[in-house]
Amino acid sequence: MADAPEKARDPEKEKRKIKSVSKMKEIMTNYYIEAKTARDSGKKVAWITSGGPVEPLIAMDVIPVYPENHGAMIGASKMGVDLCEKAEEMGYSRDLCSYARADIASAATNGGPIGGLPEPDFLVCCNNICGTVLKWYEVAARYYNVPLFILDTPFVHREFSDAARDYVIRQIYEYIDFLEVQCGKKADFDRMQEVGKLSVESMRLWQAVLDVAAHKPAPMSAFDAFFHLALIVTLRGKPVVVDYYQGLLDEMNERIRDGIAMVPNEKYRLLWDNLPIWYKTKWLSEKFASHDACLVADTYTSAWSGVLPLIDENNFLETMSVAYTKIYINISIDLMIDKLREMIRKYDADGLVMHSNRSCKPYSLGQYDLQKMVMKELKIPTLIIEADMVDERQFSESQIDTRIDAFMETLKS
Amino acid sequence: MNPFDLFASVSRSPYAHARAEKKNDGKKRIGYFCSYAPEELVHAAGAIPFRLFGARRDIRAADAHLQSYCCSLVRGGLEDALQKELDFLDGAVFPHTCDSIQRLSDIWRLNAGFPIHFDVVMPVKLNTSSARQYMIDVLAKFRKDLEESLQVSISDDAIVESIRLYNRIRDRLEKLYLIRSGNPESLPPSAMNMVMKSAMIMDRAVFLEALEQLLETLSNTKAQSGGSKRKRILISGGICNHPDIYDVLAEAGGDVVWDDLCTGYRYAGGRIDESADPIEAIADRYLTRMACPAKHLSNTARGEHLLEAVREQKIEGVVFLLLKFCDPHAFDYPYLKQFLDDKGIPNILVEVEEQPAPEGQLRTRFETFVDML
Numbered sequence: 001m002a003d004a005p006e007k008a009r010d011p012e013k014e015k016r017k018i019k020s021v022s023k024m025k026e027i028m029t030n031y032y033i034e035a036k037t038a039r040d041s042g043k044k045v046a047w048i049t050s051g052g053p054v055e056p057l058i059a060m061d062v063i064p065v066y067p068e069n070h071g072a073m074i075g076a077s078k079m080g081v082d083l084c085e086k087a088e089e090m091g092y093s094r095d096l097c098s099y100a101r102a103d104i105a106s107a108a109t110n111g112g113p114i115g116g117l118p119e120p121d122f123l124v125c126c127n128n129i130c131g132t133v134l135k136w137y138e139v140a141a142r143y144y145n146v147p148l149f150i151l152d153t154p155f156v157h158r159e160f161s162d163a164a165r166d167y168v169i170r171q172i173y174e175y176i177d178f179l180e181v182q183c184g185k186k187a188d189f190d191r192m193q194e195v196g197k198l199s200v201e202s203m204r205l206w207q208a209v210l211d212v213a214a215h216k217p218a219p220m221s222a223f224d225a226f227f228h229l230a231l232i233v234t235l236r237g238k239p240v241v242v243d244y245y246q247g248l249l250d251e252m253n254e255r256i257r258d259g260i261a262m263v264p265n266e267k268y269r270l271l272w273d274n275l276p277i278w279y280k281t282k283w284l285s286e287k288f289a290s291h292d293a294c295l296v297a298d299t300y301t302s303a304w305s306g307v308l309p310l311i312d313e314n315n316f317l318e319t320m321s322v323a324y325t326k327i328y329i330n331i332s333i334d335l336m337i338d339k340l341r342e343m344i345r346k347y348d349a350d351g352l353v354m355h356s357n358r359s360c361k362p363y364s365l366g367q368y369d370l371q372k373m374v375m376k377e378l379k380i381p382t383l384i385i386e387a388d389m390v391d392e393r394q395f396s397e398s399q400i401d402t403r404i405d406a407f408m409e410t411l412k413s
Numbered sequence: 414m415n416p417f418d419l420f421a422s423v424s425r426s427p428y429a430h431a432r433a434e435k436k437n438d439g440k441k442r443i444g445y446f447c448s449y450a451p452e453e454l455v456h457a458a459g460a461i462p463f464r465l466f467g468a469r470r471d472i473r474a475a476d477a478h479l480q481s482y483c484c485s486l487v488r489g490g491l492e493d494a495l496q497k498e499l500d501f502l503d504g505a506v507f508p509h510t511c512d513s514i515q516r517l518s519d520i521w522r523l524n525a526g527f528p529i530h531f532d533v534v535m536p537v538k539l540n541t542s543s544a545r546q547y548m549i550d551v552l553a554k555f556r557k558d559l560e561e562s563l564q565v566s567i568s569d570d571a572i573v574e575s576i577r578l579y580n581r582i583r584d585r586l587e588k589l590y591l592i593r594s595g596n597p598e599s600l601p602p603s604a605m606n607m608v609m610k611s612a613m614i615m616d617r618a619v620f621l622e623a624l625e626q627l628l629e630t631l632s633n634t635k636a637q638s639g640g641s642k643r644k645r646i647l648i649s650g651g652i653c654n655h656p657d658i659y660d661v662l663a664e665a666g667g668d669v670v671w672d673d674l675c676t677g678y679r680y681a682g683g684r685i686d687e688s689a690d691p692i693e694a695i696a697d698r699y700l701t702r703m704a705c706p707a708k709h710l711s712n713t714a715r716g717e718h719l720l721e722a723v724r725e726q727k728i729e730g731v732v733f734l735l736l737k738f739c740d741p742h743a744f745d746y747p748y749l750k751q752f753l754d755d756k757g758i759p760n761i762l763v764e765v766e767e768q769p770a771p772e773g774q775l776r777t778r779f780e781t782f783v784d785m786l
Contacts, residue, residue: 091747093764095482095738127537131512131707134537135744141712142748150538150709154547155515157522157532163550164534170543333519358482361740365516368478369523386480 015260018224020248027240028230035063035118044121044183047140049133050233051303051327052126052151053320056176058237059195060183063118066234067136070117071099074106075278075390077113084391086111097359098390100136107143122146122182124175128153128330130362149178153325157332165322172321195237196316200308202236205245207305212252213296214347217261218269219252222295223285224262226276232304263294268411271344272298273370274355274363275389280397287401291408297347299340303328306339333366337373344378351411352382359388383407416627417604424610424656428493431463432501434616441503441529441563446490446517448675448705449508449535451552453685453695456617457567457575458559463502464613465490466654466676470767478520484738485767486652487513494525504529504562506555509537511707511741529562531555538709539700548696556692572691578617579685585624586612586681590671592628594726595636597643597668603656605669609677644786645727648672649719649749650734651705651742655765658734661772665779667786671726673719674734679703706741715745716752723758730786731760759786 038045043063048054050068057064074080080102086109087101088094106112123146125137134150141148151171154164176187209228212219228248231241270288272295277284288295310323328339344352352374356364371382383403388394414422423430431442441460445452452462467489474495475488493499504527507518522530533555536544556567589608593600608627612620646667648658652675659669672678683702686694703718704710722728731753735742746762753760761782763775770778 091750093743093746096740096743100744131515131537132740132744134709135706135741138709138712139744139748148712152537152544154534154536155509157518157534161534161550161554163547163554166550167536167543167547170546174541174543333516333523356480358480361483361512362516365479365483365513366519368480369520 020251032114035065038063038118045118046122046124047120048124049126051129052124053324055195055199055237056179059192060179065117067103068099069230069234071102071390072278074102074112078279079112080390081392083111097132098388102390104139120144120146123148126151128324128327149175155330156326168321168325169318172317193316197313198242199237200311200313202232202241203305203308205249206232209245209249210302215256217266218294218296219255219260221262222272222298223281225301229301263289265292266294268293268350269296269348270351270353271349272353274357275300277387278389279392287404297343299328329362333369337370351380354384356384356386357389358394381410416623419623420607420611423614424607427614428498435501442501444502444505446514447508447510448680450506451555451695453575453579454556457571458563458565461616482738483513484736487517506531508533509535531558540710545700549693552692552696569691576685576687576691582621583681585628588628592631592634594670596634597670599631599634602663603659606656606659643668644729644783645670646730646732647728648732648734650674651736651739652676653734661776662779665783667783671722706745716749719749720752731758733762735764737764737766
């Protein structure tokens with residue numbers, strides 16, 4: 001309310017707020033308006049998984065839409081339980097992924113924070129994040145009766161074989177062929193290369209943003225990373241992403257210069273594992289801050305930049321397809337521990353908080369083993385929170401409150 | 414022992430059977446959880462593939478490694494391994510199927526203590542030429558891995574011989590399915606479940622011999638001429654480790670005459686071309702037989718296949734038997750149900766955790782269901 005008397009603002013709190021946030025909201029709003037009005041502007045809409053190669057879509061002027069980002073929005077706006085229950089009434093088990101349940105119900109009811117996603121002209125599903133997306137996209141393909149392209153990225157247990165490499169590279173060209181048919185025009189490989197360069201640049205800047213949290217005290221936390229992540233997921237390959245992250249990085253460096261920490265009196269630095277608990281980010285962030293603890297980094301948001309060293313921007317298409325196969329969640333536990341170790345050292349984390357997320361089996365199964373490895377090898381305390389990313393019925397606040405207190409006591413002793 | 418008693422005994426105590434069998438034949442045993450395990454290659458390497466069905470009791474040791482929202486097949490299998498109840502196994506093979514089996518492979522490799530471990534990272538889609546090529550490459554690599562780990566060499570001839578054996582087994586299993594479908598009273602209700610289980614446990618040549626004996630004793634069975642008041646049921650789902658379900662259904666007046674189960678007809682379905690390149694021929698069976706929901710043949714392949722089986726086998730009601738926390742099956746359930754509802758085929762959903770619902774509850778549900786048909 002513009003005319004209402006302004007509440008006295010706490011200058012301490014104001015100073016900690018990240019200024020770029022409003023710009024980010026504006027970009028995302030414009031993006032969803034463009035996507036929802038694609039029919040009017042004659043553009044095609046493709047639904048794509050969060051780990052899928054979006055760059056060819058951008059190069060072909062297709063508007064990418066992310067059901068997973070939509071799931072996160074539903075969770076953050078606390079509309080998850082209602083939509084999940086609707087999906088259960090449609091016959092989808094309560095044990096299924098809550099992104100999928102919420103999104104399927106939203107499509108059927110035009111529900112959720114933006115009244116449902118724009119209908120897809122076709123679907124692109126990359127299974128590097130889970131097998132769930134395959135089933136979820138089959139549901140969407142039947143519901144909208146549109147073509148589905150599957151990019152099948154073999155899981156990396158102990159090795160990534162030459163056969164697997166050949167397979168993903170062949171599929172990238174099949175993907176382009178598919179897009180040419182869907183869009184009714186030839187692919188422009190020069191444009192593809194340009195988009196690839198922009199994508200690599202965004203990943204570099206995103207990683208640089210995440211890296212600032214290595215500074216003590218951290219100018220931003222994992223909760224901020226969860227918010228600012230949306231652009232690298234949805235629009236990488238577009239110039240606006242490069243500009244935005246450059247601005248965000250500048251702001252972060254300024255905060256470091258000015259000595260602004262996200263958590264006042266930061267004493268304990270924690271690493272988060274798995275997806276956020278979208279409906280409880282504020283509560284969790286305040287809870288940890290009350291113990292002078294900052295979640296400085298997480299294994300989730302770096303998934304979009306962690307494979308950067310594997311990408312050669314001069315051979316973007318092929319190297320990208322290989323890189324996307326080797327993301328954090330598509331590798332075995334013994335490869336994951338290498339990354340965890342690296343992150344714990346890089347951010348100088350004093351403890352590890354793992355979200356055991358009922359919705360995400362590939363991320364969560366194996367956490368108990370990883371936890372043991374971290375405690376044994378790195379000798380830092382760990383906490384497992386049993387919950388769900390969108391379905392609030394799986395979150396027991398009082399129990400988790402007590403467990404966090406106990407964990408922090410161990411950490412302080 | 415008459416063949417039926419043998420199958421009953423094997424399926425009741427698979428581990429004891431494998432231990433005794435191994436003492437006699439000295440052959441290696443390779444465990445597996447999934448019908449995409451390339452058994453023909455394991456067999457050609459001189460080992461015996463042994464299917465794991467998950468435990469039927471409380472989980473203790475596996476709780477330290479797996480969350481409670483993981484299915485009982487995965488938790489139970491790991492429990493048995495950690496409790497050292499699978500001491501007759503030399504190792505295990507994990508074809509890529511679902512998210513849970515994928516992580517089980519890591520956890521198993523790091524904790525179960527078997528010297529031999531194979532990951533067969535098959536394609537998830539089965540309907541493109543690059544997926545076919547990749548499937549062939551993966552099978553060729555598995556052959557090499559087997560040779561290295563088991564220190565054997567596997568000739569093309571050995572694979573072809575193994576393929577012939579498996580083709581004969583699948584052929585005879587299909588015959589048995591048809592006999593039971595033609596005359597449900599020819600076999601006790603849970604017989605098919607016991608035979609199928611034995612098919613995945615016993616030395617395959619010994620199994621084939623016993624199966625042929627059983628078929629011999631059934632050779633005079635005539636197809637029913639109709640007029641029976643009993644209802645014809647199809648079970649659809651993943652694994653069925655609960656033969657009691659068949660008995661309870663039978664007592665309620667329903668005969669399970671067909672199935673679309675991973676431990677049932679899906680195992681028996683599809684033949685391997687004996688004259689083609691053996692590796693390519695094995696790949697082609699996987700690409701053409703009915704798929705597990707964790708694989709992609711098309712958006713509606715499983716629904717069409719289900720309707721076809723309903724039509725061909727004159728099915729009057731379908732029981733969806735789903736393992737709790739099995740995502741691929743749970744995702745397919747609403748559309749499969751819709752396909753059946755559209756054709757007016759009654760169906761019910763039975764969800765199984767470690768155990769199915771208490772027998773009394775199951776009985777009431779089945780009686781109501783069969784009465785409705």
